[in-house]
Amino acid sequence: MAEKCPHLEYREEGEDRSFxxxxxxxxxxxxxxxxxxxxxCNARYGLDPATDCEFYVEPDGSGEDDGGSGGDAGEEPEDDR
Structure with missing residues (x-):
């Protein structure tokens, strides 16, 4: 089972809002x-960010990114409102 996604953060504010x-x-x-x-993202319920997320990109540290390993990187996720 994978670890938590390295691209996940928790924020109390953003997009001109605070929570x-x-x-x-x-x-x-x-x-x-x-x-x-x-x-x-948190690898709960047997899910794996690297294989189950269409936006996941491998953190290689090179600074060069070819758009990820799965899905359409141009696809917009739904807002959490």
Whole structure:
């Protein structure tokens, strides 16, 4: 089972809003994610961010990214509102 996604952060503010409780934020899509998507990011329920997330990109540290290993990188995730 994979570890937590390295692209997941929890933020208490963003997009000109602030929250009482920190919300899941994906640094790949630069957007807040819904709780069900955060389950993938946190590798819950046997899910693996590297294989189950269409936005996941391998953190290789080179600074060069070919758009990821799966899915359409141009696809917009739903807002967590």
């Amino acid at each position: 009482d409780v920190a919300r899941a934020f994906c640094t790949v899509t630069d957007s807040f994610v819904q709780p069900m998507r955060a389950d993938i």
